[in-house]
Amino acid sequence: MERQGPDHDGSLVGTLLEGRYRVGPVLARGGMSTVYRGTDARLERPVAIKVMAPRFAADPLFLQRFEREARAAARLHHPGIVAVHDQGVDSSPTGDSVFLVMELVDGGTLRDLLRQRGPLPVSLALSVADMVLSALAAAHWEGLVHRDIKPENVLIGPGGVVKVADFGLVRAVAEASSSTGDVILGTVAYLSPEQVATGAADARSDVYATGVMLFEMLTGAPPYTGETALSVAYHHVNDDMPAPSTAGAAVPAPLDDLIVRATRRDPDARPPDAAAFLRELQSVRTDLGIGRVPVPVPAVPAELTGATMARAPESGPQVTRTMARTEIAAGAPVSQRDPYLRERARNRRAFIAWMVIVLMLASAVGVGAWWLGSGRWTVVPNLMGLQREAVAGALSSADLKADLTDDHSDTVPGDTVVRSDPAPGQRALRGSDITVVISLGHPVVPDLAVGSTPEEAQRAVQQADLSPRLDPDAAKFDDTVPAGAVIGLQPPSGAMLTVGAPVTVVLSKGPAPTTVPDVRGLPQAAAVSALARAGLIAQVQRQFDDQIAGGHAIGTDPKAGTGAARGTNVILLVSTASVVPPVVGLSVAQARQVLADAGLNSTVSQSLGGFGFLGGFSDRVISQSPEAGHPVRPGATVALSTL
Secondary structure, eight states: OBOSOOOTTSOOTTOEETTTEEEEEEEEEOSSEEEEEEEETTTTEEEEEEEEOHHHHTOHHHHHHHHHHHHHHHTOOOTTBOOEEEEEEEOOTTOOEEEEEEEOOOSEEHHHHHHHHOSOOHHHHHHHHHHHHHHHHHHHHTTOOOSOOOGGGEEEOGGGOEEEOOTTHHHHHHHHHOSSSOEEEEOTTTOOHHHHHTOOOOHHHHHHHHHHHHHHHHHSSOSOOOSSHHHHHHHHHHSOOOOGGGGTOOOOHHHHHHHHHHTOSSGGGSOSSHHHHHHHHHHHHHHHTOOOOOOOOOOOOGGGOSSOOOOSSOOSTTSOEEEEGGGOOTTOOGGGSOHHHHHHHHHHHHHHHHHHHHHHHHHHHHHHHHHHTGGGEEEOOOOTTOBHHHHHHHHHTTTOEEEEEEEOOSSSOTTBEEEEESOTTOEEETTOEEEEEEEOOSOBOOOOOTTOOHHHHHHHHHHTTOEEEEOGGGOBOOSSSOTTSEEEEESOTTOBOOTTOEEEEEEBOOSOEEEOOOOTTSBHHHHHHHHHHTTOEEEEEEEOOTTSOTTBEEEEESOTTOEEETTOEEEEEEEOOEEOOOOTTSBHHHHHHHHHHTTOEEEEEESSOSOGGGGGGGGBEEEEESOTTOEEOTTOEEEEEEO
16 A cells, blocks of 8 residues: 555545555545545546445455455446445555445435435435336346445435445445344344344345335335334334325325335235336336436535445434344333334324224225225235146135246246246236246257258247357258258257257258269260269260260260269260271171161272182272271261272
8 A cells, every 4th residue: 555644534545555546535434434535546537435444454254255245246237236346455554454446426315315305205206216126126136135225325426317335235244243143234224124133134125125215205204213223123123114104295005005015024025126116116106197207416515425425423223333133122121112102102092093983984885995996906926936737726816817828947947937927916906817927947949840941940949948040150061951941950959958048050051062073985874874973963965076986975064073063964975976897808798788787888999900810809898998996977988998
């Protein structure tokens, strides 16, 4: 750490953490950390630097969990989540500094907005809640739980952008603070009953805290207040949270009901995660015709603007703090409860008395009103994990019908419920159909007929919830499948894959290329057979050749040795030449007949004349031209010589 001298109160202002992050002025202080405006010297960008309290730097368990939670938070990429850029431990002679580098958000917090405006209009409160739940839904999808949702951790930046800060920090501190689970760490005004009672926290705990925060936005104050954190925590564990309308807020009944359900003490009675809460909130908004409104940026001093807007010193239920779980007992005496609880008990007795009177006067109308109002509605049961055959019965018990549809899933076994629409916990009209998606298990590469078109193959792969891919480099030669048609799929049919996995459609390039063989001099039949063995089709053309005997191959077009595609037509040239037969020694008459049979003409001349002593030899052929075996054109004349 390069130090240029600490400021007057001993902070890190002016230092350079790990040779990269220049520490600027203090933005906020709290019991666990101090937030500074800073600069990333390497990237030259403004950042917010959260430096944990010195007591944490010496705790190896905290350092290990701090790094784990920081890495998990850094994986979250959502416009509504304050980005985590880096984390580290800077060592110096004066001690170690554990720090977190975050996105700098210039603006204020939801706490600032509530201080300046008091209760927010329903449209504005819903606009803030929408963006908070959208950010939490992204975190819950990644398996991360915030554990400390409160107005101080909801930032409002330029343009009214709403961002959630400090993912994972409470868990890192809580796990390092106690190995027995007897320490509660969080902001008791927003802690869920299970966090107070057992320390357990999941997505439903964030739903509870968001519901409390929505109550505060609509009413101007959290549902439970008290002089001590103990009294507030006691309320969360032992009391059902009231509806915002009971605190004087003008809240529509459907929104009132949703906030009450989101803050039920039983986690199973709440929406299962932020995504489900967001869907229900948006449905209420649509039904009530409430449009979105811009979120105003609260005015705060420039020195208090940053990624975490909590201000110190503060105390009470709205500050993240540690508290022994043994302080909270279900049977705590009334003397330990604050005046609010006693006042609430008196109000409750008065409320019950009035309700008895109203119910007696309205009993005749009650049943009809019940049916026309909530009586027509039922709640969709949780079907997750049920087998296909059990779905109809589970829905029937809630006066609902099943509309089953199948879909592949990488995580849910076959014939098991994946999800329902509406989701579990949402309202539905009695007797209505609930769409229930049943898992088909992992998708399987489909069986495809050889010779199918690429379009048919792509449709079959898409219908199997896989991604078809055409790769020219994967095409193969095939003697039977036409070029451009499908040979098969890769991976092959029957292979088990994950949803959306790529499957290559293998196309045929047609028959493999071949070479024209040399058939010169072969008889025509033998030449045709040789071309057929090479995958070529012979088309015979005849012409005279004075070197090749008739009926024998002269050659081919294209020439021998030329490459050609299988099935190509090749011209086979066959000689029409006649071969001169041997006639020397035959009588002239015999010779002329033999030549005529060969399609040749003949002329006779005497080499010697008037030698009668030669007797019978004078009628014999003594020579011929052209000689025997010489190819000649059909009808050519052969000259015969006699004595």
